[in-house]
Amino acid sequence: MISLDGHQNAGPDGDADYHCPMTAALHILWPVALRSIGAMQRHKVLVRSQCRRCGALMRVDLDDMVARHGSSGSLIDVQERCRMVACDGAAFYLASPGYGGPWRTLLGDPGLAEGLANGVAPVTAETLLGPTAR
Numbered sequence: 001m002i003s004l005d006g007h008q009n010a011g012p013d014g015d016a017d018y019h020c021p022m023t024a025a026l027h028i029l030w031p032v033a034l035r036s037i038g039a040m041q042r043h044k045v046l047v048r049s050q051c052r053r054c055g056a057l058m059r060v061d062l063d064d065m066v067a068r069h070g071s072s073g074s075l076i077d078v079q080e081r082c083r084m085v086a087c088d089g090a091a092f093y094l095a096s097p098g099y100g101g102p103w104r105t106l107l108g109d110p111g112l113a114e115g116l117a118n119g120v121a122p123v124t125a126e127t128l129l130g131p132t133a134r
């Protein structure tokens with residue numbers, strides 16, 4: 001399992017977008033495995049989205065994300081409309097190196113990260129159905 005907490009520079013897999021000046025700051029702050037959707041696929045990173053308003057915690061299919069944003073697209077500091085019916089909240093992304101691993105919020109922008117600590121708790125099927133749901 002790779003670490004997603006590191007601050008290493010470009011790794012041996014050499015992401016094609018590494019020299020893009022617009023994302024230079026991202027490359028200093030984020031590990032290679034999280035910098036693009038394609039890199040997350042290669043490193044088998046698990047991704048979820050969490051709504052800031054209703055708390056809905058959803059699995060994210062990286063194939064869907066590649067179709068929508070391209071493999072060089074990034075989910076860092078990206079928010080999208082919540083997929084829960086009747087919610088108009090904004091959802092952010094989280095990543096984990098694998099099943100059972102820690103989840104890291106993909107928000108680096110202080111303005112976007114603001115309020116997360118006091119935000120709505122994540123809501124899963126277990127929240128809705130109780131612990132017997134598994």
Ligand SMILES: [Zn+2]
Nearest residue numbers: 051054082087
């Ligand atoms: Zn929501």
